[in-house]
Amino acid sequence: MKPRVAVHKFASCDGCQLAFLNAGEALLQLSELVEITHFAEAGPLDPDGQVDVAFVEGSITTSEDAERIKRVRDNSRFLITIGACATAGGLQALRNTADAGDWIASVYASPEYISSLPTSTSIAQHVKVDLELWGCPVNGRQVLAAVRALLFGVPPVVENDKVCMECKRRQTVCVMVAQGVPCMGPVTRTGCGAICPHFGRECYACYGPAETINDVSLGRWFEGLGLAPDAIVRRFRFINNDAPAFRDAAERIAQSQRPGSPGSAGH
Ligand code: SF4
Ligand code: SF4
Numbered sequence: 001m002k003p004r005v006a007v008h009k010f011a012s013c014d015g016c017q018l019a020f021l022n023a024g025e026a027l028l029q030l031s032e033l034v035e036i037t038h039f040a041e042a043g044p045l046d047p048d049g050q051v052d053v054a055f056v057e058g059s060i061t062t063s064e065d066a067e068r069i070k071r072v073r074d075n076s077r078f079l080i081t082i083g084a085c086a087t088a089g090g091l092q093a094l095r096n097t098a099d100a101g102d103w104i105a106s107v108y109a110s111p112e113y114i115s116s117l118p119t120s121t122s123i124a125q126h127v128k129v130d131l132e133l134w135g136c137p138v139n140g141r142q143v144l145a146a147v148r149a150l151l152f153g154v155p156p157v158v159e160n161d162k163v164c165m166e167c168k169r170r171q172t173v174c175v176m177v178a179q180g181v182p183c184m185g186p187v188t189r190t191g192c193g194a195i196c197p198h199f200g201r202e203c204y205a206c207y208g209p210a211e212t213i214n215d216v217s218l219g220r221w222f223e224g225l226g227l228a229p230d231a232i233v234r235r236f237r238f239i240n241n242d243a244p245a246f247r248d249a250a251e252r253i254a255q256s257q258r259p260g261s262p263g264s265a266g267h
Pocket of ligand 1: 012013014016017057058083085135137138
């Protein structure tokens with residue numbers, strides 16, 4: 001019997017599922033090796049079936065989703081999160097730092113019809129996750145490599161290098177040094193192939209934090225490039241704002257600018 005694979009969606013833009021679909025020929029080859037039992041974007045529907053591998057896109061933002069993810073976990077041998085939303089709460093986790101009720105009231109004419117949690121949280125904050133694939137969106141190569149590794153019973157490769165390392169491997173000229181743009185590559189994990197610097201623009205950290213980041217040093221670099229402190233904070237509070245390393249970095253930088261702190265104006 002072929003291994004069974006499902007792709008589930010929670011609060012997300014569907015971009016990671018599209019990355020899966022865009023894998024093209026590789027996806028066709030994969031579909032010969034596995035049975036895709038649930039993938040609403042592509043057709044098959046069986047949300048409560050038992051599977052060997054469940055891919056999960058999106059964050060948890062409603063009480064219904066908080067229950068549904070438990071059923072997905074119970075029905076899956078391996079659970080893999082795909083993308084920034086599922087792995088770190090996504091851009092929508094910015095609500096975690098604000099009053100979500102106020103925001104809803106300022107956007108919707110009838111806020112009483114909106115039923116959502118005050119936070120957007122990663123899948124790992126609700127159930128055990130076997131592998132996290134970062135990116136906004138993930139790329140099809142990562143997803144297919146993870147499936148292949150699990151099918152052959154070997155641990156999937158976890159990409160923890162920084163984007164800078166990938167630039168060096170590709171012999172891409174450093175955009176921060178050559179153009180003076182504030183690139184997040186020194187604190188961002190690779191996996192994308194350093195695609196933005198390769199095309200001459202700065203990285204904005206869509207693959208989330210790399211291991212052991214030096215955010216203090218990068219913050220000083222950004223200051224030297226002329227960024228105001230709140231602009232530096234916003235660099236960390238972006239797509240992966242609720243990833244602990246970025247959340248802590250943003251808080252540290254914001255804290256250092258509060259009146260009376262050693263880094264603030266007037267000291
Ligand atoms: S990680 Fe990015 S591309 Fe993927 S679902 Fe979330 S917002 Fe969309
Ligand atoms: S270079 Fe940075 S922003 Fe661009 S795709 Fe890679 S991680 Fe994302």
